[in-house]
Amino acid sequence: MKVYADHAATTPCDKRVVEEMLPFFTDVYGNANSQHFYGRDTAKAVAEARATIATLIGCKSNELYFTGSGTEADNWALKGVALHKRDKGNHIIISAIEHHAILVAAEWLENNGFRVTRLPVDSTGLVHVEDLEKAIDDKTTIVSVMYANNEVGTIQPIRELADVAHKHGALFHSDCVQAMPYLDVNVGDLGVDLLSMSGHKFYGPKGVGALYIRNGVKLDKLICGGGQERAQRGGTTNTPAVVGMARALQISRQEMAVNNAHIVALRDHFEERVEKEIPYIRQNGNKQHRVPSISNYSFEFVEGEGILMLLDFNGIAVSSGSACSSGSLDPSHVLLAMGVPIEVSHGSIRFSFGKDNTMEEVDYIVDKLKETISKLREMSPLFDLKKGGTYNV
Amino acid sequence: MYNQKVLDAFAHPQNVGEIENPDGEGTVGNATCGDIMRITLRIVDDRIVDAKFQTFGCAAAIATSSTATQMVIGMTVDEALQLTNARVVEELEGLPPQKIHCSVLAEEAIKKAIEDYRAKKENKTVDKSHIDYV
Ligand SMILES: Cc1ncc(COP(=O)(O)O)c(C=O)c1O
């Protein structure tokens, strides 16, 4: 059996999306910026894609900019605003559990003279509004907090956080890459000035994303080049990708209620069995405020890579929060920020379910997971200690 | 990332467990920075006749633990002290560069277990001489 339970990493492209994209590779292949009829046909498709997405997230077409990825949209938002508003202030605020697209972009800004505050989270991964109140000052130009976290799925109180940012004259950006497939993301409801998305998380193509920039918000360009994207982002528009992303979001919204219910049922069954059948575990995340897809568990006394590989041998694809890669183990920054002890964080696995998973697959995962954990624990000196042994390290 | 030999050693590790009342035992590592390995040895006339391991760690740590125990069984303690992590890695036909540090654990655990064996042996001798004098 082969089971894919890593939908937070990426999703398969929906066949209906692929069908929508195909003509734009071979038939409607003009450059959207060309003056002839080939270009006009493509430009029309790009305009329609933009309008579709804009309508779905509640913004105007001219507020939506296509990018080459979610990562690019995040970088553009953070660096673009920070650099543009450098004269007003050099302080930016992010949360401690942002995706690397924001985390590393903030580090870059820090290395280039900006002051960065990383908001703490509680043990469930929630950012608290009071912490933003404390951190923000009149030098703060942008606050960036993700809507849903990619490792544990916790959903943040974006509206409240955005209100605080605005009260202090700062702009607010939200990375909505993980929220997009499961929440009815709307820029007006969220009160954000900038918002990032990525096509491949909601059954669309990879290598395409978008940044919403509220009209009136000014930021520096990241990708300099031709006049594409209202001269704000150079590069020939990836027509098949933007058409595919629009179709994918459309399908995602139409089928969201059904898919969410299905995924919740899978996840609940999974969690019920795991919690009943596997001892010494710890769930990471927030039971109330979370996207339906993600279940993150720490399995004590064992290490994530081993779990991942044994599951992989059994045809199960999941992902681990940490792997010992470069000299020392690099534990997940998200779990550490949530206060999960380092040695426990090493044994953390993220299961992320999708619309095409079945109950049978979930049962198969739990069966193999049980085997895997007990096999590794039999090998683990830490588990032996737990059972009553003593010795010095 | 890993070659087939490492994958096999990880999937089917040999000598897992612990020897009761071992002649030598060594535990090295630390859970905070990563891997922990414990080795127990049965030693007869300065020759290792059995070795078992328990490892908390990544696949590379488990694979090298298994291979290292296989390699030292049959060696004299002096020979086993010469065993380097490089030799264990060679036996596994290589590890990804960022995983080489994980193989050091096995070498250290074996050294520590042999030190423990020697310390115990000396204590025994001391004890005996003590008895002799009484
Ligand atoms: C929260 C979050 N932000 C940003 C990204 C990056 O998106 P992309 O893969 O399109 O660069 C991801 C996906 O890995 C993500 O989960």
Ligand SMILES: [Zn+2]
């Ligand atoms: Zn390791």
